[in-house]
Amino acid sequence: KAGVTQTPRYLIKTRGQQVTLSCSPISGHRSVSWYQQTPGQGLQFLFEYFSETQRNKGNFPGRFSGRQFSNSRSEMNVSTLELGDSALYLCASSPEGRGNTIYFGEGSWLTVV
């Protein structure tokens, strides 16, 4: 079974631009969540989707948004990029998102210059 797949793996953007990251969960998993990892703040929860509905959202500004499609694939978007948005963005999936093992992808490295 293929794992969680994230694209692109690396990208460089300019301040003020916007970026879209993609995530394909493990087949059969309907819960997809996103995390941001930075040296200063560590791993922080962004949001979680289940059956195309956002069920929970972390404490991030509205510039961070996401969505989930009917095939459970998910995208997250960051608009008006700031230097502080440079981070490793990790996508995770699980069968239901409630008390089950959560599996992570390799992440997307975003550098904002």
Place this chain on the structure above:
Amino acid sequence: SQQGEEDPQALSIQEGENATMNCSYKTSINNLQWYRQNSGRGLVHLILIRSNEREKHSGRLRVTLDTSKKSSSLLITASRAADTASYFCATDADRWSGGSNYKLTFGKGTLLTVNP
């Protein structure tokens, strides 16, 4: 905010020795998961232990959970150079109710270095 706090922040040992990492958390949990992260890579799931379990084993890994002390420990026996990585504990800090509000809260991790 960080729910879990790993201790120590960094640990350096020789190959063949055992490594013990601890995690403390603040609120009631449904389960606790341990992950490994090699530099610049994603998180690899190691073990999930539920709040009604006290100990779990997986190969060279042993995890304990003490809900009265709100703490967990990860023991890696007979360590190898390939075990060099950061280790994180993550808690499900929100009790499920109605099928919503699930997320993991991570500690800052323990950087384990195993010297050959």
